[in-house]
Amino acid sequence: MNRIDRRQALALALGAGFLQNATTGAAADALSGASSLIPLNYNENPLGPGPKAREAIIAATRESWRYADGEHLQRLIAAIATHERVTPEQVAVGSGSGELLHILALGWAARGSVTCAWPTYGQLMGFAEKMGATVRRVPLDAELRHDANAIDAATPTGTSLVYLCNPNNPTGTVLPASELGDLCLTLAQRTTVVIDEAYMDFVESGATASMVHLTRGGADIVVLRTFSKVHGLAGLRVGYAIGRPDTIARIRSLELVSPNMPGVLAATASLADQIFVERSRNSVITDRRRVTAVCRELGMRCSDSYGNFVFVRTGMPATDFRDRMRELGIEVGRLFAPLTDWSRISLGRPEDNTALIAALRTLKRGGVIGRVVSISSAVRA
Numbered sequence: 001m002n003r004i005d006r007r008q009a010l011a012l013a014l015g016a017g018f019l020q021n022a023t024t025g026a027a028a029d030a031l032s033g034a035s036s037l038i039p040l041n042y043n044e045n046p047l048g049p050g051p052k053a054r055e056a057i058i059a060a061t062r063e064s065w066r067y068a069d070g071e072h073l074q075r076l077i078a079a080i081a082t083h084e085r086v087t088p089e090q091v092a093v094g095s096g097s098g099e100l101l102h103i104l105a106l107g108w109a110a111r112g113s114v115t116c117a118w119p120t121y122g123q124l125m126g127f128a129e130k131m132g133a134t135v136r137r138v139p140l141d142a143e144l145r146h147d148a149n150a151i152d153a154a155t156p157t158g159t160s161l162v163y164l165c166n167p168n169n170p171t172g173t174v175l176p177a178s179e180l181g182d183l184c185l186t187l188a189q190r191t192t193v194v195i196d197e198a199y200m201d202f203v204e205s206g207a208t209a210s211m212v213h214l215t216r217g218g219a220d221i222v223v224l225r226t227f228s229k230v231h232g233l234a235g236l237r238v239g240y241a242i243g244r245p246d247t248i249a250r251i252r253s254l255e256l257v258s259p260n261m262p263g264v265l266a267a268t269a270s271l272a273d274q275i276f277v278e279r280s281r282n283s284v285i286t287d288r289r290r291v292t293a294v295c296r297e298l299g300m301r302c303s304d305s306y307g308n309f310v311f312v313r314t315g316m317p318a319t320d321f322r323d324r325m326r327e328l329g330i331e332v333g334r335l336f337a338p339l340t341d342w343s344r345i346s347l348g349r350p351e352d353n354t355a356l357i358a359a360l361r362t363l364k365r366g367g368v369i370g371r372v373v374s375i376s377s378a379v380r381a
């Protein structure tokens with residue numbers, strides 16, 4: 001089948017009547033130079049910045065002759081500290097949490113060692129390896145969650161750092177708060193524990209919880225958060241770390257990139273826009289349930305994802321699945337070895353998710369997906 005573009009994918013999915021409503025979005029895409037495929041591959045938030053952040057971005061055009069690392073940054077740090085109920089000395093802001101992951105790799109793990117679950121979000125480990133670190137990758141358990149006991153056992157004294165991602169990317173799975181808290185406190189007696197909570201805002205209450213409270217007690221734990229997900233500001237590059245004042249001072253001293261004015265102003269405004277944050281969160285939770293239900297109905301195994309994405313076993317090589325989805329106008333995530341026949345599919349706008357469901361049904365009708373296979377055999381693969 002020839003590739004089709006984004007509007008055609010939506011029309012295919014929903015019938016021609018939908019096309020009129022989709023036109024505005026398509027025109028905006030043309031102006032912005034966006035790809036013709038529906039981008040469900042990078043766990044972005046297609047709602048984009050909320051109303052208050054948009055106003056702040058416009059205001060930032062006036063302010064952008066100034067460096068942002070003075071009073072503007074201090075205001076953002078103060079707002080984050082209030083939001084997280086910590087002191088400003090416990091907050092470091094980075095150009096995305098990606099910068100903070102690089103700082104931790106450079107300042108803590110270079111020529112040292114890191115323990116992490118696998119597969120997980122690999123940015124810190126990839127950079128640490130380039131800096132000469134050894135990485136111990138501990139397989140996820142049969143439910144594709146972090147294996148707390150195995151991680152503990154794989155972390156000898158002298159380990160430079162442990163990286164835990166909760167919810168985990170790419171599986172979206174979580175450890176319950178009490179189990180994760182125990183693991184963090186045990187490990188923090190031996191090493192620095194980094195907990196990446198990029199997707200925490202999408203967790204339904206009770207499934208897990210942030211570990212920020214542990215940093216107030218003085219444990220050697222760093223929590224990372226980002227404005228790229230629930231706040232819809234991925235392109236503006238703002239994230240933050242919460243930790244002990246001494247750890248945070250060291251992170252700040254290793255700053256790689258100074259913060260940018262639109263990002264700092266938009267993040268400060270977005271933090272105060274809880275109506276938008278709730279909308280963003282509800283949109284993800286509603287469609288995560290909708291898409292997961294359809295995947296299961298079509299015979300595909302799904303991990304218990306609490307992120308703004310689903311992780312599904314397609315029963316075919318992830319690269320082939322990605323190609324078939326591209327033919328249907330949708331870009332899904334890359335391959336995550338060793339789970340070679342699973343695919344991470346980000347949630348888009350409701351209409352994007354409707355198009356996704358239609359594409360999955362098309363593949364099912366063609367007999368391409370839906371063979372029932374067990375999760376544990378995937379983990380062993």
Ligand SMILES: Cc1ncc(COP(=O)(O)O)c(C=O)c1O
Nearest residue numbers: 096097098121169198226228239
């Ligand atoms: C778990 C996790 N951490 C960190 C990041 C980096 O986010 P950013 O640098 O945009 O804050 C991502 C990006 O997708 C992620 O999935």
